[in-house]
Amino acid sequence: MALLPIGAIAVFQAVQIGAEEQRRLEAALLTSTAEASAGEALAIASASGAVSTLAAHMAADGRTGDSCSDMFETLVQYTRQFSFAGYTDLDGILQCGSEGVGRDMRDGIVFPIMDEQRRPLVLASGYGSISGTSVIVSAAPVYRGTEYLGFVTVSVPHSRIFGIPGSAGTDGALNIVTFNADGAVLSADRAFDRLDNTLPVGRALTSLVSPRQYAFSGHSVDGEDRMFAVVPIIPGVIYALGSWPRETFVWSRLSPVLFPVLMLCVGLIVAFGAVNALVIRHIRRLKNNLKVFSGSRRIVPLSNGRGMAQELAEIDEAWTDLASQLVHDEAELENMVHEKNVLLKEVHHRVKNNLQLIASIVNLKIRRAHSPEARRTLKEVQGRVMSIASVHRALYSSTNNAQVRADELLRSVIDSTIMAGTTEDWSVNITQTYAPVLLYPDQAVPLLLLASEAVTNALKYIGRLDDGRAELDIALTSLTEDEAMLRVNNTRGTPFIPPDQVVGSGLGRSLIAGFATQIGGTVETLVDDNYYDFRLTFEAEAFDPSERETIVEDVDLDLDREGDSD
Structure with a gap:
């Protein structure tokens, strides 16, 4: 930038010198034309x-x-x-x-x-x-x-005529033509049929008539770039037109401009080279080192400090210290996360073991219970406890401690529920279809319990149709990216379990309503003579402990107020 105005001034002066040279050449052509036509x-x-x-x-x-x-x-x-x-x-x-x-x-x-x-x-x-x-x-x-x-x-x-062009003492590159005021050629230094490179193209000789002498540049009839001069011999009567090739002056016109431009270019190259050597190459290396650190966390210093400005060395030292501290903090954070994951898995494992211990205790109670109603009630409690234990087992077994796959848990829990609620002589066509839906634990637990209750109720009231078919269809489908639906569909007709053996306490209905509220879903039932269709539509939401605790508490209150029909 400092050299630019100096170079601009030099170029301007060179252009002025070139213009002065042009004027000098025009004056020389006018003088030569006047001298060459002096005899004529x-x-x-x-x-x-x-x-x-x-x-x-x-x-x-x-x-x-x-x-x-x-x-x-x-x-x-x-x-x-x-x-x-x-x-x-x-x-x-x-x-x-x-x-x-x-x-x-x-x-x-x-x-x-x-x-x-x-x-x-x-x-x-x-x-x-x-x-x-x-x-x-x-x-x-x-x-x-x-x-x-x-x-x-x-x-x-x-x-x-003494002194016409071509005679002794005349420039060999100069061509002379004389003409009158009417534009008629009077004489020429060459044959009249060879004047194409002597006369200017697009300008009639009558347009060149002037009381003063002057010069101009243009092209001849045959396309040659030439300089022309008009000199009045007898003003108003006879004029001389001289010309010579313009190419002979290209270097003399170009050289005054060429050297200042070269000086400016060389100065800019030297300045750029100096800036590149002192600053740019170190900044480029620093950028590359930052990319390497971003991709691999490998710290590469710029250099040992030789040949580098003190400010750049301080910048390199500062970013190296910052990178080292960042790597150290990331290592500590990763270690803390690992420890928390281990502790969280251990908590889930402990909870699962405690739930299994409760299930074992309930199992002991079942063996010692005397009435079928007591054993059935305890078995239902045992199934619900095992459903919750399945969720915790999935949490500490998976790599993701925050979410679980509802399809895997549902298949495990529903299989256990079906095995406990059916006998070998039942000929029921059971189909299970589960989409891979991810849920947080505060939704997964009530969904498993709700599904277990819905399947238990379906097994209580399932029956054969008139054609002998008995079907139970359980499906979990993804409606949208965030919305899913659980469906339990069973046939009605002739029941497998006699109606007098099915005692409804209203607990299952209360639990289903409470679990649906805790999940944040809506329940819909479609009933006709042949089928009972249960549908739960819900959205997978982020975990919110305070909200879920409030909902669970409300469900507990609602359960105490449920009716007595299943």
Whole structure:
């Protein structure tokens, strides 16, 4: 950034130098064009002066004949650049001249123009009528007062013009073309049919006419990039157009800008290299080390401190200490989590053992009970205790201490319930379908107990249909991502257990209602002549001890108020 303004100033100065060089080259081209056309300008100016003098003499004397012709012959004899001089009347007859007196000039190039315009003019002819060679013709009208009498002409052969382009002392790359105010080419340093790389494209010669000399850049007719200069030889009458190739100046224009730009680029490269060596490469390595630490917790310091700024070394030391402390804290946290998991599994294991101990005690009571009703009641209590023990066994056996799979627990508990509630002579088609639903313990326990009660009730009242079929369908399905449904469907008809042996106390219904409330679900029963369909719809929710404790407490109160029908 510090080098940028310096480089910009240098480039600006270089551009200014290039512009000055351009102006110098344009001035050089103008000078060369003026010098190259000096001989032709002198010859044309001399011819123009001569015709003006001769026109004035003819207007004053008005005589024709031998004395008049002697004047023109003397002029041509003593002016080596002139090849012809003569006077033509308004009818187009050469009245007197250096030669060809009496000749009809109406077929020449001068008479039609002069007869129409009647003003001084300069023309070029590839074949002069009198001289029979390429000439430049200068003509002036002859007036006596306001009466037009004719015109005087002087011819200058191109071969006699001294100093035209291509002669000694002229730049070989310079091309010269002379033209008049009407845009007609008078002379050129090359053949007239080879002017494509001399004339500018898209600009007529008449548009170049100007009372002052000037230069411009453009392309020639054949597409070459050239520089052009226009120099008036006789303002308003004759002009010279010089040009030379522009490619010869490319390096001289480019070199003043190239070196400042190179200096700026080299300065920027050096600055970037220094910043990269001192700062950027260390920051890049620090970024890579942070990525390595993020992926593998491996601490890689930047370097031993050599060749690195003190500030970067302090940053490296600070992040290394921070990373080390983070790794130490993570290790302690992981150790604490592991210890808590072990203790939690141990708690679940102890709870499961205590519940199994209670179940064993209940089993002893069952053996010593005398009445069937007492044994049946104790067996139901034993089943409920074992259902709770199954949940704790699943919790300490799984890797996830927070949630359990309801399908695995239901299959275990329902199998035990079915085995305890059926006999070998029962021909019941039992189907079980469980979706892998994850639940927290505060929902899993009441769901198992509710399912056990629902299946127990179904086994009490299941019967055969008229066609002899007896079916029990138990299913746990996922309705949505968070919602599930437990369904227990059994057939009715002729019961397996006689109605007089089924004593309803209302406890099962109370427990089902309480467990449904604790789960946060809704119970729906569909009953017809053939089927009894029990459905529980609930959502898997996060564990909330305070809410669940309140709900359980409310369920306990509700159980005391339940009716006495199962």
